[in-house]
Amino acid sequence: MTDMPGRALRTATSHSVTEIPGRARQxxxxxxxxxxxxxxxxxxxxxxxxxxxxxxxxxxxxxxxxxxxxxxxxxxxLKQLGTNLLTVGPGKDIFGGNAKLPKDAVGMVQRIGPVQTASAIGNVENANVYRNDKINRLASGNIKVTAVKLNLLGTISGHLAKGVWLNPATAHFPAVVLGAQAARQLGIDAPGVQVYLGGKWFTVVGILAPITLAPDLDWAAMVGWDIAGSALGFDGHPTTVYERSDNDSVADVRNVLAQSVNPENPSQVTVSRPSDALAxxxxxxxxxxxxxxxxxxxxxxxxxxxxxxxxxxxxxxxxxxxxxxxxxxxxxxxxxxxxxxxxxxxxxxxxxxxxxxxxxxxxxxxxxxxxxxxxxxxxxxxxxxxxxxxxxxxxxxxxxxxxxxxxxxxxxxxx
Structure with missing residues (x-):
């Protein structure tokens, strides 16, 4: 009997110990x-x-x-314009002066097998563009007069914002297509007006949209190759030749362009790829x-x-x-x-x-x-x-x- 309380205490103690909950996890x-x-x-x-x-x-x-x-x-x-456009330009001669591309450079380029199309532009020296004949001759606005081949627009993937491009008829007459920046500089927003170009009146027939692969043309007043020679004293030497070929053949064409354009002095020819600027x-x-x-x-x-x-x-x-x-x-x-x-x-x-x-x-x-x-x-x-x-x-x-x-x-x- 005396041991009962002890056993009960131990039992209660053991029960209380076992019934205490463990530490809960969150x-x-x-x-x-x-x-x-x-x-x-x-x-x-x-x-x-x-x-x-x-x-x-x-x-x-x-x-x-x-x-x-x-x-x-x-x-x-790059996808729309293509990465297969190459440009050919004049380099330096042996005396460090500016060389010139041959007059038949476009024909030489077109004879290269993989070439799909080739075109050219030529800077017309000593010819400026003014809104009218009353403008100060020193205020030319940095607009260049450029002679162009008729297939130029398709070769460089250019687009017209307004008007029309030069054709075999207008290329022989005083017609001009303005680049986007040139038109803005002259304050012209539609074809049909006249500008004073190289001391003669030319009629604006078109205005180009900005050209990504040929940004220099945005500041150009473009006239036909023939009228540039007959009326503005253009010497017929292209300053830039544009060429497109198969995508798989671009590297091969690039390697032979200089020799093809100027076989006697290929070192006086520079070749570039406009899409490299975007890259x-x-x-x-x-x-x-x-x-x-x-x-x-x-x-x-x-x-x-x-x-x-x-x-x-x-x-x-x-x-x-x-x-x-x-x-x-x-x-x-x-x-x-x-x-x-x-x-x-x-x-x-x-x-x-x-x-x-x-x-x-x-x-x-x-x-x-x-x-x-x-x-x-x-x-x-x-x-x-x-x-x-x-x-x-x-x-x-x-x-x-x-x-x-x-x-x-x-x-x-x-x-």
Missing amino acids: APVDLIRAGLAGLVGRPTRAILSALGIGIGVAAMVAVLGISTASHAKLNDQ AQLSADATFVQLFLGLGAIALLVGGVGVANTMVISVLERTPEIGLRRALGARRGQIRTQFLTEAILLSGLGGVFGIVLGLGVSTCYALISHWPPQLPWPALGLGLGAAVAAGAIAGWFPAARAAKLAPSTVLAAGQ
Whole structure:
């Protein structure tokens, strides 16, 4: 009988020990709820901190989006204009002076097997263009008078904005086609008017749209090859020959162009590929993209500092809460994970805002620039990933600091 209370105590003790619940694990949903509760409780501070992250992400997404749209536009241009156009021009003679292409340079180029078409232009010396004969002769506006072959427009993939191109009839008469910039400089927006060209009156029959592969022609007043020789003193030597060939034969044609145009002095001939300028523009754009991405990364770093500051203040303000949770059995890892989750959610929300803002900026810029809007998928993943990473790094120290607080110290400080 005397042993009954002892047995009962032991039994009760053992029952009480076995019935005490173990330390519960927090489900991911609970962590997210706790993190959102921390953000909702301090909305102004959370919004300002997320805004810092969002600006950095928006800068990165906008830059990559604009770059993608720009590249798409240039690639479309290259596709439409073709990369098989080569130009032949005069180089230097042995004395360092300006050489001249032979008068029959176009015919020589056309004899090359893979060549599909060839055309030429020639600068007319000592001939200027004026809106009328009353203009000061020194105010020529840098407009060049250029003799052209009739098949030039098709060879360079040019287009007329207004009017008509030169034909076998008008090429023998005082008719002129103006480049886009030349027409703007002269204040002419429609054909049918006359200009004073080389001391004679010429009638404007057409105005060209801007020419991507031959931008020099935008500032030219183009007349027929024959009228240039008979009325303006043109010597008949082309200054630029344009040639198109099969895409697969461009390199081979390029290697023999100089020898074909001037067999006696091929070193006095220069050969270039206009589409290379567009390719170089793509490379230049890539350099600027890297620069702006660096600026976006700096903005993201500043935003990360703001998140870290917010989380440090949050830990200090919520000291009693941390102490109570630790006293109720929360482990250090759970406290650390809670505050780390809060920091990641804060940065993630800022990242989502930055992605939306960056896409809006890049889309608007593309539409204003008449580029095809592009959705830069890598930029979206990069932006969100960078935001989450910045939040995790920025929140680690405050979360670790909160986890190290002892329950007794925290509760005493909260009283």
